[in-house]
Amino acid sequence: MRVLVISAHETFRQQVQSACLRFTEAVVSLRLADTVGQGLELAHQIEAETIFLDLTRNVEAGLLAIEQLAEVKGRLVAASVDKIAPDLITRAIRAGAQEVLAQPVQDDEVHQILRKAVRLQSEGGGPARRQGRLIVTYSSKGGVGKTTITVNTAHALVQALGAGHVALVDANTQSPNVAAMLDLRPEHWLRDAVAEYRRIDPEMLRGFMTEHSSGLSVLAHSSDNPLELDFQEDQLSKILLVANGTYDFTLVDTFPILSSLNLAMMDLADHILLVTEAVVPAIRSARHNLQMLRQAGYSESRITVVINRYTRFRGNVPPDLVAETLDWPVEMVLPYDVHATIAANNGKTVIDAFPNQRLADGFRLLAARLTGEVVSLRARDGWFDRGRRLLLGRI
DSSP states (O other): OOEEEEOOHHHHHHHHHHHHHHSSOOOOOEEEEHHHHHHHHHHHHHTEEEEEEEEESHHHHHHHHHHHHHTTTTOEEEEEEOOOHHHHHHHHHTTSEEEEESSSSHHHHHHHHHHHHHHHHHHSSSSSOOOOEEEEEEEESSSSSHHHHHHHHHHHHHHHHHHHEEEEEEOOOSSSSHHHHHTOOOOOHHHHHHHHHTTOOOOHHHHHHHEEETTTTEEOOOOSSSOSOOOHHHHHHHHHHHTTSSEEEEEEEESSSSSSHHHHHHOOEEEEEEEESSSHHHHHHHHHHHOOOOOTTGGGGGEEEEEEEOSSTOOOOHHHHHHHHSSOOOEEEEOHHHHHHHHHHTTTHHHEEEEEHHHHHHHHHHHHHTTOOOOOOOOOHHHHHHHHHHHHHHO
């Protein structure tokens, strides 16, 4: 569910945001706008389905905005003020608001509004819901193999779903590596999509993609011309929303900083792969990230912790101790494998270059987890035993 909060008051935005992130009956992708003008534009760009509009600062401008926002069929608009008066409630409802929310905002009231929006969509009164899923891979510790995991998991998804169903977006705005890792020479780059973000649609987005030999559609980012400016949240969010409506799965590689841009992408994501290694600096970084995400209201169901490059050599922290330290379950353990380096140096995925390696099986299992499918356990060189050990962290 795509939710937009329009308010100049930080307290109101935080209250609604916290309530939305604690809503467990649907995945909420939430965006914030400071002004009515910005909110009107953003509502159109992200095709917002539920809007919370704060009337406290400017009632008249807010009421006019409600009239425009409510014109979209199936959209639920909730108005809010710090002091509710009967005449203001009447005017807000006449303008098109379906709900009026008192301040300070209470979680249960926001949840009731969200439930109403869910019912509206399920009854066919709302916009057609996107079927695609957005997966963001993240770590604030560089060098843990985040891009390797993103690329190979995307390839595994293509094997499961077929060509043209999976997209990979390189949103590592400072040190992009996807094109080099896949030995691609794109004609179009992420900067081209950003330049057209206001009018981008599925057909245009597919035109910006570079097709990998596996059938994976890649929107690469060029290190030669990093747009000269940082990406804006609205630009990248619009591109990802269009991708989410175009492909069954869209995987996003990110820059290792817990920035507002990365948080905006995580808010849109159906699932987050948090990558770490079984060494103290990486574990500390992951613990901090999880604490921040937990405070923001992210649940265990949206985050999968992946331990990468695990070995049983002396000094490596075992997966159960990693989970205890993180206070978060570790659901995937990928083994150290020199074949990952060899494949990357040759511009190939592990699945392509070394399909029978234990690491390739790990990527297939991770893809299966994302799709919810049961992996076929065909006897192939101990595949079942290797897969079971990967899931349990017993490499």
